[in-house]
Amino acid sequence: MSDALTDxxxxxxxxxxxxxxxxxxxxLNNDLLRTNDQxxxxxxxxxxxxxxxxxxxxxxxxxxxPELARxxxxxxxxxxxxPDSPR
Numbered sequence: 359m360s361d362a363l364t365d366x367x368x369x370x371x372x373x374x375x376x377x378x379x380x381x382x383x384x385x386l387n388n389d390l391l392r393t394n395d396q397x398x399x400x401x402x403x404x405x406x407x408x409x410x411x412x413x414x415x416x417x418x419x420x421x422x423x424p425e426l427a428r429x430x431x432x433x434x435x436x437x438x439x440x441p442d443s444p445r
Contacts, residue, residue, distance in 0.1 A: 405418035
């Protein structure tokens, strides 16, 4: 290939590669958005199960869900160990 042709095609090839990289990044971003939406829905479901209906025009915080779940599991385990204990 001649130097003149290389000089003309090289920038076009770099531009094509940048466009391809942008497309890949957009696809990755869309995948991450879908994953975020799925995890948000999961956390909302867990919060609803552990805390009940959220306040009007609001949502539950998720920061204490692990502690609430652990307390519930611990409580259920204690009931198994001592089934006659008051609830």
